[in-house]
Amino acid sequence: MGEYDALSGLSQKACETVYSPLSADGNGQGCGHNLLGAASFGAAVAIKRAIEAGELHGTVIFYGCPGEEGCAGKAFMARDGMFRELDAALTWHPGDTNEITVGSTAANMQIEYAFKGVSAHAASNPYDGRSALDAAELMHIGVNFLKEHIKPKESVHYSFSDAGGISPNVVQPAAKLIYMLRSDTVINAKKLLTRINNIAKGAALMTDTEVTITQLDGTADMLSNKVLECVLYDNLSAVGLPSYTEEELSFAKALKETYNCETLPGLQTYDIPDLKEFVIEKTENGTKPVNDFVFPYYTSDAFSPGSTDVGDVSRLTPTAQFTAVTWPSGSPGHSWQNVSCGKSSIAYKGMLLAAKVMAGACADLMENPEKLARARAEFEKTAADGYDCPIEKGVVPRAQKL
């Protein structure tokens, strides 16, 4: 699977070590999806050629997955029937470590709350007005109180996507909020949504306004597949990591000096004491500019509070993913630093590494059907509950400026 979408507000000139937008309010590849899509496509092409040459037998499909950031493209594709026919799905993500991605992620849902009131002169006849902005503010306050009473793996984020206009002397007749809620499972996310919807209805009742509730998208929680993770790890270990020139390392070092990073690299470094020691040694306590090693594979059911639309795929077919080094150690997610590094030779080396690992893993699975069978057997157990798509029927992907 390949992603290729960018992020708003992250325009940045390539290979610069200072913040330097290419265009005002422009978009940028702050999550490295330019590399993500290209490496996955490269792997698919390599496998296709091997099949055509008679070296491998099977079918490879490259899924172009649009709108991962804020639109959950794969979840829409999953809802509408894709991925079910597969023996396995593989993907990767750019990052600052060469590491198999393990554990679960949060399910999420994005919902828009549009309040409709009545406009009026804010001084002359405010009593004739019904403020949609008041309703939005009251909803926001209500949800903030709710936050104390949600489960530890749940979180709620929001934005005022329309505060009604810039004129304070108007009773605002329209206002919109977007909420993103997360929970450990889709079922729990839906329960949390009901509570938030009730707050929205309460805010409308308090202000004598109307609220229209519209789902924008959602993603399921990730189901890991340890058999496939091992196949990816074997290939990541076998393929050989890139080496870096002095010039590349000094660029990475200069970029690293532009952000604070107090955590050691790796997803669950702190959960596993042996791994923490290994990482401290390999990274020289987090000071090395580029993490030029493979993280040991460890099985973990750890929960990551973020979400990914790969989760929806993982509920339909055995799925695994990994990260490859494309930017300096500790580089913040969704940052201008990532955009700057996204066209560097460091990034291209990571992209090629990822393509080789995915192609190798795919060939491995085609040549060893017993591995696919074991992956399937694991999936049949872990996915026994079936797929509960968090996106309701009828919800269409929104056109979004990113």
Ligand SMILES: [Zn+2]
């Ligand atoms: Zn991403």
